[in-house]
Amino acid sequence: MDHxxxxxxxxxxxxxxxxxxxxxxxxxxxAAREQALAHHDAESLAxxxxxxxAMGRIGGARGLSLRVLLPLAILAVAFFTTYAxxxxxxxxxxxxxxxxxxxxxxxxxxxxxxxxxxxxKRRASQQP
Amino acid sequence: MAQAARLATTLAAALVLFAAAPAGxxxxxxxxxxxxxxxxxxxxxxxxxxxxxxxxxxRVRWIGVAKRYPKMTPVGQKRVQANMKxxxxxxxxxxxxxxxxxxxISKVPPEKRGDLQQQWDEYQSxxxxxxxAPAK
Numbered sequence: 530m531d532h533x534x535x536x537x538x539x540x541x542x543x544x545x546x547x548x549x550x551x552x553x554x555x556x557x558x559x560a561a562r563e564q565a566l567a568h569h570d571a572e573s574l575a576x577x578x579x580x581x582x583a584m585g586r587i588g589g590a591r592g593l594s595l596r597v598l599l600p601l602a603i604l605a606v607a608f609f610t611t612y613a614x615x616x617x618x619x620x621x622x623x624x625x626x627x628x629x630x631x632x633x634x635x636x637x638x639x640x641x642x643x644x645x646x647x648x649x650k651r652r653a654s655q656q657p
Numbered sequence: 658m659a660q661a662a663r664l665a666t667t668l669a670a671a672l673v674l675f676a677a678a679p680a681g682x683x684x685x686x687x688x689x690x691x692x693x694x695x696x697x698x699x700x701x702x703x704x705x706x707x708x709x710x711x712x713x714x715x716r717v718r719w720i721g722v723a724k725r726y727p728k729m730t731p732v733g734q735k736r737v738q739a740n741m742k743x744x745x746x747x748x749x750x751x752x753x754x755x756x757x758x759x760x761x762i763s764k765v766p767p768e769k770r771g772d773l774q775q776q777w778d779e780y781q782s783x784x785x786x787x788x789x790a791p792a793k
Contacts, residue, residue, distance in 0.1 A: 620717070620721070621721070624718050624721030624724075626759065626760075627721075627744075629763075630756060630759045631722065631740045633733075633773075634736075634774055635762075635774065636740075636777070637755060639758075640754075640756075641747075641751060646761040648780055649762060650761065650765055653766070654769075
């Protein structure tokens, strides 16, 4: 790469001095240059135009504020959506639990009793 | 103002993206009694008198329980309806305590806990001294 850059520098210096070439070679060089430019147009100018459009033709401080604000806004939306989703999940869990509890074979009083669960557990652990 | 519109568009796109995932599990909205459909009114009938006085959170939960009716056995469905009034009258703390106890009892392996109804009858017939002190 370094070698290439040096070579390019020399070529440029020579060209700056003014290249005296035959008309035929000059025409071929011109054709090559036009071809290269056309290629460049198609490839990168489209990308540049898109980037320019996306960031707006605003530049300066307002462009910067958009660059900072947009990710922040997206982050905020993501945060609140995640929070809402977790709340929804929790609500669904409680609903499921309530449905199971209310349809179970024990009366509500059994679940309200402060000692029954512990008694049952201790009894089960004494089973072989 | 073009950038404001662009910002709005991007935000809307982000919202749609993020909201797409949980949309399937979205909770049922709160409803007054008159806004419930016929099926919900039938399932939640025991609560008709007090429905509009319940806390919104509770109403949403009941609608959620009603949604799970089809998955229950007929006996289970009857039990839910029989338990409804009492459950609705409990304080949020009591309901929390009951859920906690339900979890603890569910964790005991079925082959070790035996018939729950029988155990509960036996527990109730114990003299007070033999009952363990309240947990925690």
